[in-house]
Amino acid sequence: MPAPFASNPNPVQILMAEDNAADARLVREVMAESKILNELHVVPDGVEAMAYLRRQGKYAGAARPSLIFLDLNMPRKDGRQVLAEIKSDPDLKRIPVVVMTSSKAEEDIARAYDEHANCYVRKPIDFDQFHTVVKTISQFWFTAVELPPP
Amino acid sequence: MRPPTRSEWVALAAWAAALGGSTVLIFHLATAAYVDPLTNSGRLDQVIGAALGVTTLAVLTVLLWRDDPRLFRAESPSHVLLKLPLATLLLVDDQRVVRYANDAITPLLGFAPAELVGFPFDDLFEREARAALGPLLADPHPGEPPRVAEVPGHRKDGRAVPLQVVVQSARWEGVSVWGVLLQDLAEREKLVLALAARGAELARSNRELEQFTYIASHDLQEPLRMVGSYTQLLQRRYGTQLDGDANEFLRYAQEGAARMRDLIDDLLAYSRLGTRTEAFQRVAVATVIQRVLANLRESIAEARAEVTVGPMPEVDGDPTQLAQLFQNLIANAIKFRGPEPPHVRVTAERRGADWQFAVADDGIGIPPEYQDRIFVIFQRLHSREEYPGTGIGLAVVRKVVERHGGRVWVESSGRPGDGTTFRFTLPVERARAAAAARPAPDPRAAQLEGRATSLIEDRLRELV
Numbered sequence: 001m002p003a004p005f006a007s008n009p010n011p012v013q014i015l016m017a018e019d020n021a022a023d024a025r026l027v028r029e030v031m032a033e034s035k036i037l038n039e040l041h042v043v044p045d046g047v048e049a050m051a052y053l054r055r056q057g058k059y060a061g062a063a064r065p066s067l068i069f070l071d072l073n074m075p076r077k078d079g080r081q082v083l084a085e086i087k088s089d090p091d092l093k094r095i096p097v098v099v100m101t102s103s104k105a106e107e108d109i110a111r112a113y114d115e116h117a118n119c120y121v122r123k124p125i126d127f128d129q130f131h132t133v134v135k136t137i138s139q140f141w142f143t144a145v146e147l148p149p150p
Numbered sequence: 151m152r153p154p155t156r157s158e159w160v161a162l163a164a165w166a167a168a169l170g171g172s173t174v175l176i177f178h179l180a181t182a183a184y185v186d187p188l189t190n191s192g193r194l195d196q197v198i199g200a201a202l203g204v205t206t207l208a209v210l211t212v213l214l215w216r217d218d219p220r221l222f223r224a225e226s227p228s229h230v231l232l233k234l235p236l237a238t239l240l241l242v243d244d245q246r247v248v249r250y251a252n253d254a255i256t257p258l259l260g261f262a263p264a265e266l267v268g269f270p271f272d273d274l275f276e277r278e279a280r281a282a283l284g285p286l287l288a289d290p291h292p293g294e295p296p297r298v299a300e301v302p303g304h305r306k307d308g309r310a311v312p313l314q315v316v317v318q319s320a321r322w323e324g325v326s327v328w329g330v331l332l333q334d335l336a337e338r339e340k341l342v343l344a345l346a347a348r349g350a351e352l353a354r355s356n357r358e359l360e361q362f363t364y365i366a367s368h369d370l371q372e373p374l375r376m377v378g379s380y381t382q383l384l385q386r387r388y389g390t391q392l393d394g395d396a397n398e399f400l401r402y403a404q405e406g407a408a409r410m411r412d413l414i415d416d417l418l419a420y421s422r423l424g425t426r427t428e429a430f431q432r433v434a435v436a437t438v439i440q441r442v443l444a445n446l447r448e449s450i451a452e453a454r455a456e457v458t459v460g461p462m463p464e465v466d467g468d469p470t471q472l473a474q475l476f477q478n479l480i481a482n483a484i485k486f487r488g489p490e491p492p493h494v495r496v497t498a499e500r501r502g503a504d505w506q507f508a509v510a511d512d513g514i515g516i517p518p519e520y521q522d523r524i525f526v527i528f529q530r531l532h533s534r535e536e537y538p539g540t541g542i543g544l545a546v547v548r549k550v551v552e553r554h555g556g557r558v559w560v561e562s563s564g565r566p567g568d569g570t571t572f573r574f575t576l577p578v579e580r581a582r583a584a585a586a587a588r589p590a591p592d593p594r595a596a597q598l599e600g601r602a603t604s605l606i607e608d609r610l611r612e613l614v
Contacts, residue, residue: 022376029383102371123375126408127382 011037012142015065017049017082018042018100019074023123027069030134036142041065046077050085053092065095067141070117072101072108080115087116094148098137238332246271246287249327258334260306271330276302276310283315287328290319300335312336363421367414374414378407409540413528416542420527423471423549430554433469435462435476435507439496442477446484454491455484462498463505465576467554475550476509478543479572483511485537488566504556504575511571517564524560551576 014031018024024042031040041062043049049070052059068086072079079099086092096118101108112120121137124130141147238258241250251266259274271287272280279301286297296318303313312335317328381403389397439459443450450457457480465472476496483494495510516524516531523529527545530537551558551574558574 020372022380026379026383102368102375126411127379127386130379 011039012067012138013063013065014038014040014067014069014138015049015052016040016042016069017044017046017074017079018069018071019044020071023071026127026130027134030131031138033131034135034138036138038138038142039063045074046079046082049082050077053086053095066147067138068095068097070097070099072099072112080111083112083115083117096141096147098141240266240271240330240332242271242287242328242330244287244326244328246283255332258305258332259303259311265306274303275313276304279303286315286317290326290328303332360421363417367418367421370414371411374407374410378404378411381407409534412540416540420542420546420549423546423553430466430468432464433467433472434464435472435498438469438473439476442473442480445473445477446481449481449484453484453487455487455494456491457484457494457496460495460497462496463500463578465505465554466579467576468550471550471553475547475574478547479509482543482572483509483513483570485539486570487511487513500578501575503579504577506573506575508571508573510569512567512569514566514570515564515568516560516562516570518562521560521562525558547572547574 016024016027018027028040028042031038041052043052049068051057052062053065055062070079070082074082079101083097083099086095086097093116097116099112099117099120100123101120102123109120119137121133124133238254239250239252240248240255243249248266248269248271251261251263253263255261255263255266261269272283275283282299282301286299296316298314298316301313301315303311305311314333314335316331316333319326319328381400385392385397385400385404389400392400436459439462443457443459449455480494480496484492490512493512495508497508497510498505499508500506520531524531525544525548528541529545530539530541548558555577556575558572560570560572562568562570
């Protein structure tokens, strides 16, 4: 799928699974400033995340995301489980997943990569840093690299 | 090591008294150990180590009667260095007459030390049992391990006391004597179990504290992130609509958040020093230091610092933690510099069963009155404007050194330009260090130590 340049009016679809409204809002603020046309959909936990990805129930018409921001610690079903499910689902496993979390713990990082997260990013306390991180991620995935075909 | 002269013994006793302890006798049972009375009390541990060559549990020469935590560190759950009370020491000549007794003889057997000078040694024991003393005090061979026996004795008032008698030949005032250490066996058993229980308690409480610190620090990050990020967002989006005061208020808020993040990060790392550990491996210290210098490349360049590193040995340790240790010390040496570019020297020399490392600088120094504070977590001697940092570096250094079975201390006159030297020890071989502390064959001691060990392990298992 070609990246959305000015010639391509379709916004990039991004799914964010994040239970913390304040954190979700931060990402939203950053993506809103992005030069890359995008639509950010936020779900508050792992159960909703899987429902969205499988287009179940109220998510029947959901767009397939080109990128997933995944928080590790969520209620009902946490990010680790979601990651495992996505990467073992032949239909979903190609979608790049960026694990975002406050944990710097090496074991969390290692496990995320073991579970085939595409990358792992630590949420910084500094908005400027956060802004740079999210911007860099979106530029990387939507401009610099070739995304997998759907 | 040469035996001390009389005046040196006197000076030693005075020094010990000044430390607030009871009479301290440092006695390496083959020759008497020499301890410089002007040295800081950190050296005491080294001699204690030597004296432990007797038996761990029957140690008999550790005699600082105050609660010095350095005497009570737990390297690993089952290796608790026991703090034992004043041990009873006699010096007996080759006629089996007592020539010296220390103060501990009074609570043990009821005699004043002076009463025993000239007293026949055998008379301290039950008549029927005295035959056992014969082989103990015969044919001195310097350097042989001590001889141990259980011989029933009695107090001055006649009451029976089951005694463990440990004998080794020694020299005192130029004469060949027998060093005799006495211990009340009944008391010892109680003591060992009490101390083992205390050791277990401490180990458990340490673990809990580490877990708590980790959890608290971890949970503090998220709300902190809210404060930091949103004050920044506020400034970005509305900054132009706010006056100078408001922007300044926001700046203070953000600086606070940034500082708190550093504190939390440091606390987290510190709390993990004890819990997240690799198994010890053989480490080439030179390689560790090279890595550290690479990490510090920018600060070294910025300060135009000159760092010289002498020949370095191999030790048993955790390479990540050893890197942290050296990095903190070298970074400090560079940071706390005077107006001139700093010179930092890292050296190692062999001292007995240890390697003694030194990181020496020619910076601003540390006044003696503050030297006990600096290893405490978050203690700083300067404002943040003068020198940045949270004040955790030396707390980490101490924790890592102690985990590796060593000690760390500081030497500084406090006069700028004289600089500071941090010294720390690491055992040459961890296995050997543990073996040196292990008892001479004494089945009863081994049994008690076994019970103490399993007590500690049980308590720790409850935690996991």
